Amino acid sequence: MITQSWLPLLVLLTSLLSGLIIFTLPENNVRTRTTLNLLAAFSKIGLVSWMIWHIYQGQHYQIHIQFLPNIDFILQMDPLAVMFVSLSAVLWLVTTFYAIGYLEGSPHRSRFFGFFSLCVAATSGVAMAGNLLTFLICYELLTLAAYPLIVHRGTEAARKAGRTYLIYTIGGGVSLLTGTVWLYTLTGTLDFTPQGFVQQLSPALHPQLTIIFMLLIMGLGVKAALVPLHGWLPQAMVAPAPVSALLHAVAVVKAGAFGIVRVLYDVYGIDFSATLGVTAPLVMLAAITIIYGSLRALTQDNLKRRLAFSTVSQVSYITLGVALAGPIGAIGGLVHLVHQGLMKITLFFCAGNLAETLGIHKISEMKGVGRRMPLTMTAFTLAALGMIGVPPIAGFISKWYLGMGALQSGLTWVIGVLLISTLLNAAYFLPILYTAWFDRPDTEPIAHPKTSRLLLWPPLITALLSLAAGLFAALPYTPLEWARFIVDLEFLQP
């Protein structure tokens, strides 16, 4: 049963309107701003949970608004959207708490939280988009809303990073727009359909479809940081910690990866993509990105920069998983969308705590911090081990399914890539853990550092969530179960 429902729009509006109102608040009106932020974040979670509950009972949520003569603006809650929206809603709430603590007393907070909410609104739009036009609109909105956050500090480095970011993302946007319009002129529709809507076109158009696919992937690959389009991401780490956390875990990077999933599943259809021969190059590209990102991460001394290259590598697991074109690999890729978000946001929160509390930005300065900030470093350790793929943390589940998927698709070399990547992950995360827990600090600590509770709880919660997602993976309502559900829809329905 599909009925017109305002709920998806409402989910979008919770963050959009709160963002717009926050812009108008005076700088020192902390109480109203905080209340509004939390109210919006909580009501978003409430709305999403309400919808998930009803979706289990067979309800569908969709809203059509006429936009252009033949294309509607569509928001819908299909299973894939539910996954991404829930992730963004939960992490938005956590990051809001963190950001309130992190930015206490710093200038331009109304501007910051305004754009922060806009970013989340755009991400929800990306998640719930029911056709490629809606997706494009929200995707570009995200491009614009993230810019002020990246340059928030206003330093020369931040402004340079902002320029780089714009050059990459606006260029990518143009590529995506071209692909979208071109596709529309061929098919006359852009509505996401399970198993795709382009396969009925005549074979004579297949070369064009391949070019369009490349254009779309180029546009999305910029945000998903596929090599060689990843250049902006390591630079963007100059942004404040909550921004990096959100950017790497949910908003910008994930929107790109999510878009790739959408294009493969609901525009081209995974079977048709495989027939068209576009998945194999995508697997190659993802594999190269995974190795390259890890290799670059090895040599970074700046903690956030190392984490950024790690994102480059880890986000491509998602692309890899879905591009393997088999159900098991797809489960691995999709579940990694959530798992990587939980783990990476933890790591960035912890990096922010180190910088805020002890002024530590480099790994070489981290000697013995484990004893000075045990809770932060515990969270960091959990997430880092998860990234490496140590059971029973979430990352292990993703890698397990990816490996099985590679076997199922007969691409044994992908297993090799996963192994190398795991070794490299270990090689760039374990030294951090070692130095933090076992090295003696260079100087004796003067006083016991104090991290505010607003900064401490968010990484602990997300670290525990990523542990739980791995431990209880087989229970209902977990990311893994939901990924299976999505994959069933894509692969098993006639």
Added chain:
Amino acid sequence: MITPDLGITLVVLPLTGALLAFLIRKHAHWIGLGTALAVSLILASLLTDLVTSPGDYYYTLGGWGAPLGIELHLDGLSAFMLMASVVTGLGVSLYAFSYFRIPPQDNGKSAAFWSLWLFLWAGLNALFLSADLFNLYVTLELIGLSAVALTALAGSRDALISAIRYLLTSLLGSLCYLLGIALLYHTYATVDLTLLSGRITAQPSTQAALALITAGLLLKSALFPLHFWLPPAHGSAAAPVSALLSALVVKASFYLLARLWLELFHPIHNLMPDLLGWFGAAAIIWGSLLALRQIRLKLLIAYSTVAQLGYFFLVFPLADNQSDEMLVGAWQGAFYMLLAHAFAKSAMFLAAGNIQLFSGHDRILEFDHIAQRLPLTLAAFSLAGVSIMGLPPSGGFTGKWLLLEAAIAQERWGYAIIILMGGLLAAGYVFKVIGHAFTQAQTESFISETRTIPAMMQWVALALALVSILLGCYPAPLLELLTIGNPFNFFHPGS
């Protein structure tokens, strides 16, 4: 049914206002504001009427029909242009109400502005409603002369020089146009558009008339390479005047060209559409590149106008010889872009006016620590910039989407690439300005001597920019309005 008087009031009211403002100089600003509000109300009721009973309306002045009397014509396209004129006009009027009371502007300047601007407004509205060639010539002259006088109003040396250049160009353009009409009148013995369209055939004299009229109008709408007069004039005029010139005046002659093309010259064209398309493409690239190189904000915005005008001209090749749906799509795209550009560009010029007034200069490189102290103005500039870049959601995006769709569907890759390149370059010059807003928190020593800006001037700029964004949020009804009375399918009505 529409009361015919409503349309006529849109012309008569500003004309009366202009006279009153000229006579009662002391209260010119109140008269101007009152007129602007009244005109807006009338347009609102006119649009309501048109939407409730859609159609193609002709009415005659004083009961004398064509070919003897003056006939007015109202359809979706003219209503659309009236909307651009009235909404921008209202915004600029509200802005000017505050602007001309800030010293060093004096009361004399204020009175001159209001009478000239209302005169210009009457001319614009009359042009959008006219249905015969001679009447159109008269309105074109009204617009040209008052626009030149408004440019000169700034009083600086630059402004006077560019006003004189503008005057000569404008007169040359009108002259070409008049010659063209004379040829047509000589051949077909009428200047009424409907009558002419029934009689017109491809003879040498008609071809010559077509060439002359087109050349004259291109000169007036500053299509590359005839744009030389525009940047200095738009860059040196007072802020509200620049906004009017860029948002409305150049578009009036584009509208006229499009209208004549649709109703008269469509069947007898030869190389024209492609030629216009090439010039348009060159304008997009050249204008954007020059905008990127500017060091003064107002000149940057003026060159951006040169570039954006180019987009509108792409419609001629893209709508030529196409199926009905494709043709209407391309025209809708061009005019939607035009509407969004009118609002966005006026918002940009008003924002630039605020910045100039605030800091005493408009040198972009020195905007650090200035831009962020005017958050509303900067928001206005940025939102308008989004529409100019053609990023969603904005009116500029909707227009660009439709044009791009036409270009790609016809596999005219050159135009598609130009459309996309223009967007990229626009992003370059818009962010060149916005980037200066994000600087480190300022210390006391950085605070320079500034002047306070009335809230009204900031809010008006923001409101106009918001309208250009909102246009992109729900375009369907406006796109439908544009096709009322079938203005784009003139030769195959009913199909």
